[in-house]
Amino acid sequence: MRAIVYQGPGTVAVADVPPPQLEGPRDALVRxxxxxxxxxxxxxITGEFPGIQPGAIIGHEFAGEVMAVGSAVVRFKVGDKVMASDFTACGHCRCCGRGDHWECAERAFFGTGTSFGPPLPGAQAEIVRVPHADTTLGPIPAGCTDEAAILLGDNLATGWAAVERSALLPGEIVAVIGGGTVGQLASLSAQAAGAGAIIVVEPSEARRAFARANGGLSASPEEARALVNRLTDGEGVDVVIEAVGGATALTAAFDLVRRRGRIISVGAHAAESWPFPLAKSFANELTLGFAIGDSIRLRPRLLSLIMTGALDPTVVVDCRIGFAAAPRAYADLRAQRVMKAVIDPRM
Incomplete structure (x- = not known):
């Protein structure tokens, strides 16, 4: 079968690889x-996360059709249309029981090496093996598109998790640092949750324009504090969502938040440490939290928002390609020429 594989730092390729097989009774295969x-x-692919080896299939967002199930799978049968979480969870442990699926001891993250659990081949392939299928997969209801389904599996779940973790109150003002897919979906999520105003802080004018066209305000990093001051009489925003990953963006959040405000980071961090502004955080009674999107927990709520038309995550998709164009799409994403690319194996 065809798949997108990691070749080395910064390089991916289309390759023919052996198709996966069922390896356990709780597995499913999804076309x-x-x-x-x-x-x-x-x-x-830049090598920021350890454990990814050349030849590994990458990617963690997918939707498709069940083509085989293990003997212990009870929720799904061959032919079912399904969406997937970007990681697996057992569904039975204490963490899963309280909705903390990311903390499951049997977690594996599709296509990311060993950074977050044992290696699991990724989703940018014609067929994917899905462990713990009854938990990891969810049915796609009639009226929900495949594009919405894959966004619900990670990017939308991450944006919504940031808003949920921030305990946002109606009317509060939010700054989102980063105007990529997750940042834009965090902006849409905050709007759906009743935020009074959302400022997307982003250096790219094209991405700032996208934020403005989809209900938010926007500012470059250099202009952000001045806009915050105008909206809040100089106090700072109630909530900052950091959606970039890395020390620079996280440090910038502390310059935008009000006293007793909240900072939530959903950017993917690889660094082991970061110079935390301890004295300022103590004096201003700041709250810093981290969140990872858990579509297993959030699927029912987010599907309701999508199906009622309250939130349309597919507005971020601006590149639809087949396998052959995937290496170029990676380069375009890195250069910010596109925002969100989706791969159709049938193209």
Missing amino acids: VALAGICGTDLHV
């Missing part, structure tokens, strides 16, 4: 109808 390229994939 991929659509796969996404995520900002996290860019971190993976």
Whole structure:
């Protein structure tokens, strides 16, 4: 079968690889109808996360049709249309029982090496093996597109998790640092949750324009504090969502938040440490939190928002390609020439 594989730092290629097989009774095989390229994939192929080996299939966003199930799978049968979380969880442990699926001891993250669990071949392929299928997969209801389904599996779940973790109150003002896919979906999520105003802080004018066209305000990093001051009488925003990853963006959040405000980071971080502004955080009673999108927990709520038309995540998709164009799409994403690319194996 065809798949997108990691070749070395910064390089991917289309390759013919052996198709996966069922390896356990709780596995399913899914024929991929659509796969996404995520900002996290860019971190993976540049070598920021350990354990990715040349030849490994990458990607963690997909939707498709069940083509085989193990003997212990009870929720799905061959022919079912399904979406997937970007990681697996057992569904039975204490963490899963309280909705903390990311903390499951049996977690594996599709296509990211060994950074977040044992290696698991990725989703940018014609067929994907899905462990713990009854938990990891969810049905795609009639009226939900494959594009919406793959975004719900990671990017939308991440944007919504940031808003949920921030305990946003109606009318509060939010700054989102980073105007990529997750940042834009965090902006849309904050709007759906009742934010009074959202400022997307982003150096790219094209991405700032996208934020403005989709209900937000925008500012370059250099202009952000001045706009915040105008909206808040100089106090700072109630919530900052950091959606870039890395020390620079996270440090910038502390310059935008009000006293007793909240900072939530959903950018993918690989560095082991970061110079935390401890004295300022103590004096201003700041709250810093981190969140990872858990579509297993959030699927029912987000599907309701999508199906009622309250939130349309597919507005971020601006590149639809087949396998042959995937290496170029990775380069375009890295250069910010496109925002969100999806791969159709049938093209």
